[in-house]
Amino acid sequence: MKRVTEVAGLVLVLLVFVVGCSSAPDREEADARAALRRATEAEAPTFALQELTLAQTEFDRALEEKKRQDERFRLLRSYGVAKEAFLHSNELAEGALAAAQRNRAARADESGRLLDQAQRAIEACSDTLAGAPPGGGKGVKVDLAIFKDDILILAGELETIRPYITAGSFDSADALSLAISRRATALQEEIISTSRKRR
Numbered sequence: 001m002k003r004v005t006e007v008a009g010l011v012l013v014l015l016v017f018v019v020g021c022s023s024a025p026d027r028e029e030a031d032a033r034a035a036l037r038r039a040t041e042a043e044a045p046t047f048a049l050q051e052l053t054l055a056q057t058e059f060d061r062a063l064e065e066k067k068r069q070d071e072r073f074r075l076l077r078s079y080g081v082a083k084e085a086f087l088h089s090n091e092l093a094e095g096a097l098a099a100a101q102r103n104r105a106a107r108a109d110e111s112g113r114l115l116d117q118a119q120r121a122i123e124a125c126s127d128t129l130a131g132a133p134p135g136g137g138k139g140v141k142v143d144l145a146i147f148k149d150d151i152l153i154l155a156g157e158l159e160t161i162r163p164y165i166t167a168g169s170f171d172s173a174d175a176l177s178l179a180i181s182r183r184a185t186a187l188q189e190e191i192i193s194t195s196r197k198r199r
Helices: 002-022 027-041 050-070 080-130 139-160 163-166 170-197
Strands: none
Touching: 002 027, 050 139, 080 139, 080 163, 080 170, 139 163, 139 170, 163 170
């Protein structure tokens, strides 16, 4: 009797295992698909393309294996490999999401530094103008008044950059910051040159 009970128990365990492996991994597929969608929405195609590609490749492999099992005779189906691949794809997609967030933040910091650099260049212009010695002819005074307007224009343009950074248009933000920095540096040199004429 004991022997029969042990055999029956073993058969039950095997049956549970077989049924488990023969059940389609629909939940795992849905979870992996959702993780890929979250990573994509977090701009992984831009900021974590390699990680996202790995996750998508594993997901596609899982789909192929699931399809292969679907085409088999029902009692012979075994979804264990597909399930593991979906779980792995989910894990890789979560990694892609984290990498995208991390890399995007780093890129935003880089653009922020260029914006700060442009801000300092404008402030240096303003300080140079404020420190210009008094005197000089009418032409010099007109030039200095124009320089003051130019500084205000540059400061106004600077205000347009932050929305680009917020929106993730980092290349556009960087181009504007660098252009303003160059113009501010050139303007400062003009102010210095004009100031010398006042002495």
